[in-house]
Amino acid sequence: MRSVVFVLFAVLAAFNAKASEISIGKKVILYSxxxxxxxxxxxxxxxxxxxxxxxxxxxxxxxxxxxxxxxxxxxxxxxxxxxxxxxxxxxxxxxxxxxxxxxxxxxxxxxxxxxxxxxxxxxxxxxxxxxxxxxxxxxxxxxxxxxxxxxxxxxxxxxxxxxxxxxxxxxxxxxxxxxxxxxxxxxxxxxxxxxxxxxxxxxxxxxxxxxxxxxxxxxxxxxxxxxxxxxxxxxxxxxxxxxxxxxxxxxxxxxxxxxxxxxxxxHLNFAITPEIAKYADVSALTAHYAELSKKVGFIMAAPVNSYVEFAEAQAEQQRHTAAVTTSQTLIQAYPNLPYAHMVLGQRLFGAGQPKEAVASFDKAIALGKAQKLDEQVLDALMDMRKKAAEKANQ
CATH class of the missing domain: 3.40.50.1820 (Alpha/Beta hydrolase fold, catalytic domain)
Structure with missing residues (x-):
């Protein structure tokens, strides 16, 4: 399951009126x-x-x-x-x-x-x-x-x-x-x-x-x-x-x-079963990758999408506090990722904490501007912030 906003992040840049070349890689010559x-x-x-x-x-x-x-x-x-x-x-x-x-x-x-x-x-x-x-x-x-x-x-x-x-x-x-x-x-x-x-x-x-x-x-x-x-x-x-x-x-x-x-x-994936979504917290995810790291012999970090999908699954089970904790752990792992702060903002809003959600959206917007994200993505973040601010002022 992917969040709607993640799809927005991934797709918005594709709907651009300017023509551009499509490239999937590069070719280099390495002398042996x-x-x-x-x-x-x-x-x-x-x-x-x-x-x-x-x-x-x-x-x-x-x-x-x-x-x-x-x-x-x-x-x-x-x-x-x-x-x-x-x-x-x-x-x-x-x-x-x-x-x-x-x-x-x-x-x-x-x-x-x-x-x-x-x-x-x-x-x-x-x-x-x-x-x-x-x-x-x-x-x-x-x-x-x-x-x-x-x-x-x-x-x-x-x-x-x-x-x-x-x-x-x-x-x-x-x-x-x-x-x-x-x-x-x-x-x-x-x-x-x-x-x-x-x-x-x-x-x-x-x-x-x-x-x-x-x-x-x-x-x-x-x-x-x-x-x-x-x-x-x-x-x-x-x-x-x-x-x-x-x-x-x-x-x-x-x-x-x-x-x-x-x-x-x-075997590298963290499988989110209905039971895990209903009962487990973020320690299950981090423990999975810690154990996997021991098996393969090097540290393998939990990927962004594993945190995001786990938080979504927890929220669908009405476990909003657990979903917030999972999203906060995502930010600890990827502190400079605008998408991570946006995800936390969504989970905070779902948990009935609109004021805290505004702060997360502000952080996502600030990072997005510094990293020169597409204007349409920034606009979407502003809309999320506006919705959270309106809720916080009620």
Missing amino acids: DIIGEDRPIWIYTPEYEDNERLHAIYLLDGAEHFHAVTGVVKSLTDYNLMPKTMVVGIETTNRPRDYLPKVVGQPQNELQAFISTKWPNAGQTDNFLKFIRTELIPYVDKGYPTYPHRTLIGHSNAGTLALYSLFNQPDLFTNYLALSPQGWWSQAETLSNVEKLADAKRPYQHLFISVGGEGGRFYSGTLELLAAMEQNKPSKLVWTFQQYPNRGHMSSILPALSEGLEYLFS
Whole structure:
């Protein structure tokens, strides 16, 4: 549930008579000393406040899938199904070289033999992951306020690279979205990889793995891997598998992106059930993120929308005092956010405290002017203040 005024904040700027360009990101060229070439990088960031931090998605085959992934990410974020997340798309230059792991020893199956013959320079995955670790991630972390919570998305051969990273460099990413990965490993390599997942020292991770209706090794190889994982019970790895039998190799990408990202980020959300709205106070929300921070190994702040939706749910249960407290805690977390002071003003007005609501709206207006918010947003805040002042003077 979103408040009407939040929608007003988000939408008013769109209804502008002036024509302007629409941009969803930027493209930069990052030279890699490790690979010895320019790597075009596509970057999308959502709108965020000064003291907000972003989760980061690293997208393989960035040029091909950037628009689809950013569209899904924005939609899931707008509907509060995942936290604010930036997308870092890595443009492909040589897929076999960067994405296909090295064939160990003599080829063990027909596909391995084909790869060894067709692409003799394949198998430089460790070099590519070193580029991500030592050049790309530091570049992103220096320029953006990111959490050390990273998601890797790969499709087909790039999905194979995502699984390779999960097995061999588990500290690099937290979430993995492997879409129709090539199931080309031999049985011995599959079992060896799965044994690595059982290491108790591995971090807490999530995996979403999918296949379309491709059949062949795409399907059988994935099932062999999942069967081995089920038997060995990997430590601290939570995973799910989804098949789209009526979709092809490419057409399965979009549904898998939507379902996969929602799955990978669902454990980060604070679920507001009817019971929580009716009985819990803001400590339930802050405790959720404190416990989550312990699990992931870094401090993860409660997002703005979690406070707002919790306060709204409490108010709908006629728990106006609790809703005010939740909104006051929001301001403690985000003191310079005009929207936070507006939310407190709404909750105070609903609690029958119009005089206090006026003070909150005044603070929201002052911050809004200082931050040069759209005049229509400021006008809406003035209308709220006027209504509260009229009530206070009765």
